[in-house]
Amino acid sequence: MTQKTERRSTVMIVEDDLELSRMARDMVEECGLNAFECATGQAAHDHLDANADDVLALFADITLRDSIDGIALALTTAERYPWISICVTSGQSTLRPEVLPQKVRFISKPWRAAEVLAFVEGS
Template identity: 40%
Template structure:
């Protein structure tokens, strides 16, 4: 499966904290990306299996519930859907960020709105 060409890509926000998820989604709605939210790595993977060709950007927390954390998610995305730009965020030290694939960007919490928007805009430019 290759990269799809689309006019308006999707930003997938993967965060278990509903307040942070809502904040990131509201920010990303200011871009040309359509926003989809997921509360776990498994939920994000389910979505990606169906709609990965439309996804341009994933913004995910490292610490997620269940078995697939943000690092595992980034590694799976890098292997299966390498065109998707990924930003992984965490506020805790020792969150396995050394295991992130080179294609993923790490952004420490608290993240700045401008940094999130710049990363999203870069994903839009890359997928245009």
């Protein structure tokens, strides 16, 4: 196992619906990874500034209740931290936003456990 794999074992979950955040956290932990939950884009951004080297993947809702939404967070993360796998999710649309880079995965809500697990395991 490489040092890179050992260091990066955290999946950041950015979801303002507490129930959905906890469901995603449980799925991530079932895969043997650490989960870090944030309810806002700003909290996620701050956590990445301090801990990006530990982050393997970002799983974020597009619609968040602050000035940094999931799309802005995905764009910033993709640019600053290219090693982080990114998935955004939305209950407002079933279409992948065109502004997202190709590497960003999109899952519409309600997401199925198999979709989340496939993203996490592929990270």
